[in-house]
Amino acid sequence: MALRIRKLHAGKDSKAAAIFERFDDEKTVFSFENRAMFGKIETAITRTNDMGRMPLWKEYQTVANYGRPIDENTKRKMVDVRTKPEFCEFYAWLVNVIEPDAVLEFGAGFGASGMYWLAGMGLRDHGKLFSFEPNDIWHPIARANFDTVSDRHELTLGTFEDNIDAVTGKVNIAVIDAIHTREFVVDQFAKVRTVAESGALVLFADINFSDDMKECWSEISQREGFASVWQLSNRVGIVELP
Numbered sequence: 001m002a003l004r005i006r007k008l009h010a011g012k013d014s015k016a017a018a019i020f021e022r023f024d025d026e027k028t029v030f031s032f033e034n035r036a037m038f039g040k041i042e043t044a045i046t047r048t049n050d051m052g053r054m055p056l057w058k059e060y061q062t063v064a065n066y067g068r069p070i071d072e073n074t075k076r077k078m079v080d081v082r083t084k085p086e087f088c089e090f091y092a093w094l095v096n097v098i099e100p101d102a103v104l105e106f107g108a109g110f111g112a113s114g115m116y117w118l119a120g121m122g123l124r125d126h127g128k129l130f131s132f133e134p135n136d137i138w139h140p141i142a143r144a145n146f147d148t149v150s151d152r153h154e155l156t157l158g159t160f161e162d163n164i165d166a167v168t169g170k171v172n173i174a175v176i177d178a179i180h181t182r183e184f185v186v187d188q189f190a191k192v193r194t195v196a197e198s199g200a201l202v203l204f205a206d207i208n209f210s211d212d213m214k215e216c217w218s219e220i221s222q223r224e225g226f227a228s229v230w231q232l233s234n235r236v237g238i239v240e241l242p
């Protein structure tokens with residue numbers, strides 16, 4: 001399905017507005033020119049998916065308001081948790097346009113979106129991905145997947161919150177794609193802001209995951225003071241920091 005970028009608000013200082021309005025014109029050619037690399041990534045994803053379902057990080061069992069039933073036997077395979085391909089290609093395009101010094105993403109999951117961030121960095125031969133994954137079964141799989149694309153990454157075994165000092169670069173893009181509840185996301189966003197540069201884009205994954213996440217995004221997106229606020233289809237929210 002085609003990804004749609006919707007502007008919710010943009011002030012006169014927004015730099016993202018001029019960037020995002022290029023996407024519709026550029027996406028088809030970008031996708032075509034990079035089809036070999038994207039094909040290689042999707043092959044790695046299929047290979048990982050064929051490994052089958054693997055246990056979720058145990059902390060999910062303790063989360064209130066999660067929006068999905070979880071017990072000690074809950075498992076997921078890669079396609080269950082991965083960022084969808086059209087969003088992944090947008091991520092690679094965005095890196096190619098912005099040339100960030102650092103992208104911060106948590107969690108890594110099995111590594112799908114991370115491979116696409118790295119693909120964008122490879123096109124520019126610039127930037128580093130700081131990623132985090134606390135699931136000790138999924139973490140080495142994500143690392144191996146990242147390595148199929150590039151070594152421009154530092155993937156920490158553990159949560160972002162407990163390991164924020166691992167982020168040593170200037171973060172121009174950050175993605176919050178971990179436990180999708182307001183309680184976690186609001187606190188994680190506050191921590192992201194301590195390492196993000198002025199003008200950074202902060203992406204919130206799965207904003208319609210549950211009523212709790214809808215409320216979370218509604219609250220964040222209506223806060224005052226962002227340079228701009230966007231939505232990618234109905235899945236990802238974006239704020240441009242002042």
Ligand SMILES: C[S@@+](CC[C@H](N)C(=O)[O-])C[C@H]1O[C@@H](n2cnc3c(N)ncnc32)[C@H](O)[C@@H]1O
Binds near residue numbers: 082
């Ligand atoms: C939806 S998946 C991420 C999918 C991944 N971005 C992709 O596109 O393939 C969410 C991941 O976040 C991890 N996670 C949960 N809480 C976290 C935290 N506080 N810090 C880092 N990762 C976390 C989970 O273990 C899980 O692997």
